[in-house]
Amino acid sequence: xxxxxxxxxxxxxxxxxxxxMCCAWRETCATRRKRNRAVMTGSEDFGLDTASAxxxxxxxxxxxxSGGGGILxxxxxxxxxAALVAVxxxxxxxxxxxxxxxxxxxxxxxxxxxxxxxxxxxxTYRCAHGxxxxxxxxxDVPNEETPLIKRVIAxxxxxxxxxxxxxxxxxxxxxxxxxxxxxxxxxxxxxIPPLHVFVLGDNRAxxxxxxxxxxxxxxxxxxxxxFVYWPPDQVKMVP
Numbered sequence: 006x007x008x009x010x011x012x013x014x015x016x017x018x019x020x021x022x023x024x025x026m027c028c029a030w031r032e033t034c035a036t037r038r039k040r041n042r043a044v045m046t047g048s049e050d051f052g053l054d055t056a057s058a059x060x061x062x063x064x065x066x067x068x069x070x071s072g073g074g075g076i077l078x079x080x081x082x083x084x085x086x087a088a089l090v091a092v093x094x095x096x097x098x099x100x101x102x103x104x105x106x107x108x109x110x111x112x113x114x115x116x117x118x119x120x121x122x123x124x125x126x127x128x129t130y131r132c133a134h135g136x137x138x139x140x141x142x143x144x145d146v147p148n149e150e151t152p153l154i155k156r157v158i159a160x161x162x163x164x165x166x167x168x169x170x171x172x173x174x175x176x177x178x179x180x181x182x183x184x185x186x187x188x189x190x191x192x193x194x195x196x197i198p199p200l201h202v203f204v205l206g207d208n209r210a211x212x213x214x215x216x217x218x219x220x221x222x223x224x225x226x227x228x229x230x231x232f233v234y235w236p237p238d239q240v241k242m243v244p
Contacts, residue, residue, distance in 0.1 A: 084187055102127060104228060106152065107144055112206030112213065113154055115184050116141065116244060121236035123154070123243065126227035135223055136160075136202055139183065141230040141243050144204060144221050152227055155204035155214050158228070159197050167192035167216060170209045185209060192216045200224070 057123025108121045117123065125143050136142055140157045159165035159174050167171070170187030172179040173194075188210030197203055201220035216222060232241040 021088055050162070077185055078156065103231070105234075106144075106154065108154060112208050113141070113156075113212050114186065114208040114211075116156075116207045117154065117230075117233070118239075120150040120236075121233050121239060123233050124231045125228040126231045130226060131222070136229070138224060142202075142204065143227040143230060145225050145227055146218050146221060147225070149213075149218070153204075153213070154230060155206055155212070157202050158205045158215075159203035161197050161199045161201055163203075164196045165203045166207075167205070171204070183207060185213075190216050195220075202226075 028199075048199060059149045104127065105124045106123050106125055108117045108119055108123060111119055130136060136157050138157055138160060141154065142157055143152050145152045145156050158172055158179065164175050166176075167189075168191050170189060172181070184207060186208045189212060192215070195203075197220050200223050203215045203220050205216070232242045233239055
């Protein structure tokens with residue numbers, strides 16, 4: 006029968022199986038703690054070699070598993086942020102600066118034709134001055150299905166009349182340097198109210214304009230037609 010175990014500073018002496026098991030468990034725990042610290046903070050912080058901290062493991066095994074995911078998340082965040090900024094800028098440009106429209110009918114022939122794409126600028130009427138006679142504008146008229154592109158013919162305070170396709174402003178025949186096609190409905194002499202304009206299509210015989218829906222409020226003017234940018238062989242400034 007073996008002699009009774011002798012206590013050394015509160016622990017059983019060497020040779021005791023229970024003591025040996027405790028020592029082995031403590032060594033295992035210490036090794037795991039060192040390995041975890043090496044993985045989380047880098048081996049140089051503790052003077053350890055990460056490859057030797059885990060026997061048989063390569064250095065790449067000490068790289069945190071979340072490292073690649075973190076880089077991917079940062080990349081996705083950067084891309085998403087850039088896309089959001091681009092969308093906001095595009096919306097601001099669309100609302101305040103410029104807008105592209107497609108000519109959807111023959112009412113502005115020969116100046117503009119069906120299918121042409123036109124850039125409409127919005128800064129002039131917001132920051133510089135109101136619409137002027139001869140401007141080609143896009144108007145968003147109530148009760149009309151889509152915005153219309155027409156030419157400003159008469160301004161607020163003027164009396165306008167259309168007779169046989171010809172326009173009289175304040176009783177005088179209007180000199181129109183732009184190309185027009187005569188015809189269409191007449192319009193009785195009417196005084197244009199404040200903050201309104203009278204618009205017509207250049208192709209008078211095939212245009213739905215102020216002869217139908219009356220003078221247009223300047224609040225319903227989207228902007229001034231600037232230039233045709235498509236098709237490429239028809240690029241031009243809008244006269």
